[in-house]
Amino acid sequence: MFDLWTEAVRSIEPMVKPAHRDLWLRPITCVSIDEGRIQLRAPNRYHKEWFEDNFLPSILRDLEARAQRSFVVDFEVAQDDEVGPATVATPLPERIGAPLAPVSRPAPAPDLISRYTFDTFVVGPTNQFAHAAARMVADAPASRWNPLFIYGGVGLGKTHLLQAVGHELHRQHPDWVVTAVTGEKFVTDFISVMMSQKRGGISSMEQFRTRYREMPDVLLVDDVQFLSNKDSSQDEFFHTFEALYKAHKQIVLTSDKLPAELPGVEDRLRSRFTWGLIAEVETPDLETRIAIVKHKAEQEKLHLPDEVATYIAAHIRSNVRELEGALLRLAARASFQNQPVTMELARDALQKLISLAPTGLTVESIQREVAAYFDVKLHDMKGPKRHRSVAHPRMVAMYLCRKLTSMSFPEIGSRFGGKDHSTVISAVRKIERLCTEDAALRSVVNTIETHLRQP
Ligand code: ADP
Numbered sequence: 039m040f041d042l043w044t045e046a047v048r049s050i051e052p053m054v055k056p057a058h059r060d061l062w063l064r065p066i067t068c069v070s071i072d073e074g075r076i077q078l079r080a081p082n083r084y085h086k087e088w089f090e091d092n093f094l095p096s097i098l099r100d101l102e103a104r105a106q107r108s109f110v111v112d113f114e115v116a117q118d119d120e121v122g123p124a125t126v127a128t129p130l131p132e133r134i135g136a137p138l139a140p141v142s143r144p145a146p147a148p149d150l151i152s153r154y155t156f157d158t159f160v161v162g163p164t165n166q167f168a169h170a171a172a173r174m175v176a177d178a179p180a181s182r183w184n185p186l187f188i189y190g191g192v193g194l195g196k197t198h199l200l201q202a203v204g205h206e207l208h209r210q211h212p213d214w215v216v217t218a219v220t221g222e223k224f225v226t227d228f229i230s231v232m233m234s235q236k237r238g239g240i241s242s243m244e245q246f247r248t249r250y251r252e253m254p255d256v257l258l259v260d261d262v263q264f265l266s267n268k269d270s271s272q273d274e275f276f277h278t279f280e281a282l283y284k285a286h287k288q289i290v291l292t293s294d295k296l297p298a299e300l301p302g303v304e305d306r307l308r309s310r311f312t313w314g315l316i317a318e319v320e321t322p323d324l325e326t327r328i329a330i331v332k333h334k335a336e337q338e339k340l341h342l343p344d345e346v347a348t349y350i351a352a353h354i355r356s357n358v359r360e361l362e363g364a365l366l367r368l369a370a371r372a373s374f375q376n377q378p379v380t381m382e383l384a385r386d387a388l389q390k391l392i393s394l395a396p397t398g399l400t401v402e403s404i405q406r407e408v409a410a411y412f413d414v415k416l417h418d419m420k421g422p423k424r425h426r427s428v429a430h431p432r433m434v435a436m437y438l439c440r441k442l443t444s445m446s447f448p449e450i451g452s453r454f455g456g457k458d459h460s461t462v463i464s465a466v467r468k469i470e471r472l473c474t475e476d477a478a479l480r481s482v483v484n485t486i487e488t489h490l491r492q493p
């Protein structure tokens with residue numbers, strides 16, 4: 039079977055410059071091929087990116103033609119900086135004459151992604167509160183803020199913050215058991231335990247409960263929305279929550295929605311989710327996106343001119359994960375061409391990504407959507423009328439323009455019929471503040487935003 043891979047690689051070699059063969063093709067190894075799955079290994083992430091973009095499609099085409107079937111490719115990265123080693127605590131040696139005082143044993147290092155720490159998290163206005171809440175919980179676990187519930191859209195740093203809490207607690211309390219699980223894993227594990235119980239295996243249920251209800255000093259559950267509509271798992275999770283909560287153990291949860299908006303979650307669980315502290319992460323603004331790109335470049339030891347950082351951040355707006363992807367692609371290109379990162383290189387490398395990025399919303403499209411929602415005339419949005427029926431929608435539109443485009447306050451003002459930037463600033467602040475106080479307005483703004491984001 040391996041021959042299949044070797045031959046497919048050989049088939050594209052004539053098209054590849056010899057230097058590139060050694061540099062880019064040889065280091066990729068095929069670990070296994072079976073049943074339509076190919077497992078490959080790359081020396082690092084740049085290499086994987088580059089290989090996937092440039093060589094994999096042709097190799098796969100050749101291979102699939104030979105084998106007469108399609109394949110799914112899994113990649114593993116040798117220098118994987120992602121998942122820290124799951125070290126197992128070694129029991130302390132029992133020496134004769136050792137002091138009899140109780141010795142706290144180091145607990146196994148939690149299974150966390152090593153780079154998701156507080157140090158690598160860039161704080162800006164849209165995640166400041168969630169960051170502060172996470173820090174607070176890490177410094178004073180299970181005091182007042184239990185559970186901490188972090189919510190927000192994809193790729194905005196929820197998992198990162200959740201894991202940062204785990205790292206910090208492990209650092210401060212090495213003898214604590216920090217258990218991290220995704221909602222999905224909790225559900226699938228529980229279901230498989232139930233199935234095995236039906237076949238007469240009792241012990242696995244005990245193990246499951248020991249693992250989640252008794253052992254943890256801290257339980258981190260990522261993406262709890264996965265529990266939606268999973269009745270029996272929810273029930274199990276409820277009892278897990280109760281047991282830990284009563285034992286004063288810290289619980290941290292993340293979700294893509296607010297507790298109240300989680301569909302198919304029983305009320306008793308929903309209400310428990312709101313007992314502690316709820317913190318939202320939102321799409322970062324331009325300044326924060328620039329800071330994230332720069333920070334990331336520094337971590338990757340990539341020299342990134344300011345204008346390139348701004349270029350990337352201005353064009354990739356939807357979330358941080360895509361921002362990182364863009365930077366990685368650029369880094370791969372620069373290292374491949376053995377060139378410094380320039381604007382020209384950036385434009386070229388990111389062209390494809392940028393055209394795929396969500397079509398930048400315009401002030402006009404936001405004004406139109408808001409006007410339609412409140413049933414006011416579009417030209418009144420831009421006009422001078424101060425009556426509340428017009429002024430209120432106008433403020434909402436200004437707020438959304440600030441949130442969803444990368445325009446500055448003066449630019450937004452000019453598109454609202456030449457309003458002063460201070461008018462825009464106070465409108466944005468006002469809507470921000472009202473949104474925190476007034477659930478109805480918050481929901482209106484969310485609805486309009488969701489509409490706008492739909493392709
Ligand atoms: P979510 O769980 O909300 O979908 P993640 O936590 O997985 O998002 O974040 C996606 C990627 O973006 C991760 O690589 C994460 O490290 C990075 N990231 C998100 N927010 C920040 C931030 N504020 N500073 C630095 N990196 C961030």
Ligand code: MG
Pocket residue numbers: 196197198260261
């Ligand atoms: Mg996540």
